[in-house]
Amino acid sequence: MTHVDIDLLNLRTGLDSLYKAVESIATRETPQPTIAHRTLSGDHIHGGKITEFQSVGIKDTSTRLSLIVTDKGITTKTVVAEAFLGDNTFKGNLNVEGEITAKKLHVTEITSDIRLERTTPLEFVSDTGDIYNKGLLWKGQGNTKQFVYRGNPDRIWSSEILDLHSNAYFSIDGIPVLTAKDLGSTVTNSNLTKVGTLKNLRTQGNLTIDEHVFYESSTQRVGFGTDSPNGSVSIAGFDGEFIVDCSTGAVKVGNWTTTDLNIVTDDTTRIQISATGNITIGSNSDTKTQILGKLGINIKNPDVDIATAGPVRFQGKKQETGDKIPTEGSYKIGDIIWNTKPKPTSYVGWICVREGTPGEWKPFGQIGN
Secondary structure, three states, rough: OOHHHHHHHHHHHHHHHHHHHHHHHHEEEOOOOOOOOOOHHHHHHOOOOOEEEEEOOOOOOOOOOOOOEOOEEOOOOOOOOOOOOOOOOOOOOOOOOOOOOOOOOOOOOOOOOOOOOOOOOOOOOOOOOOOEEEEEEEOOOOOOEEEEOOOOOOOOEOOOOOOOOOOEEEEEEEEEEEEEOOOOOOOOOOOOOOOOOOOOOOOOOEEEEEOOOOEOOOOOOEEEEEOOOOOEEEEOOOEEEEEEEEOOEEEEEEEOOOOOEEEOOEOOOEEEOOOOOOOEEEOOOOOOOOOOOOEEOOOOOOOOEEEEEEOEOOOOOOEEEOOOOOOOOOOOOOOOOEEEOOOHHHHHHHHEOEOOOOEEEEEEEEEOO
């Protein structure tokens, strides 16, 4: 073998070894690079995708694009956070499908069509200290409907009707004062000006009805048309006062004032007692007057049908008693003097035969011996 052949063989063998070495390098598994802790700066990262990124404060387990950071801000679809610290401003609409718990909530306007639940009182607080005219307002149809707190005096005021359930009632200090049908037992004073039909009405103290009927509690008297009755029952008009009164041992009925007392039927006076005491019975000559029992005139205890203590006039003729012919007085024909001392052979009486003072008299009715 020549020297040239030997050189070619060595070259072939060397190339073959180089081929195998390059092939071994090309096909072997590339080892993971070893980066020392805290030796990779941001200058070595540009673009590309980092998967399962994790640091002390960040852990990326997302399988899709979830967070975009630009100069305008951060864009994401869902934020899961335990707390937002500091002052935060949300611009645009905020929809909350869960619950909101807040220590203090300042709003300009609330529009709600859902149930509002509270575990603490609803408070109306004024920054200026004026708590008046604070409350609930309803706007939208006609005048504003109000349920607010007002002063002078301090009170809860409503512009609308308060309508309770039929079994509900108003109470004060736990005691019912007004139900659908009853006033409470503690309601003792009232200035009612109009009521319906009253049943079993009981009152105490003075009573006034329509400024016409008056009851005076101290004297237990009732006055119609007068607030100072002079009898147990008093009816007063412009000119007079009629009373019914129960005094000790007697009952009084009549006029308290100096006016005539008329007893009427069919609006016609049947008996009249004048202010001076004169009594007229009947309305005309056809009136029939019936007296049952005995009638005494100036006699307290009559024992006959008609008893009188003085003279009488019968169909225009005067009749009286005496023991002799009258020596004074005016008489007319037919007047009679009945003898009060009759005796045998004397006369029953004397009759006037010529009128005069005292006139001419003749005896009549001689008594036997």
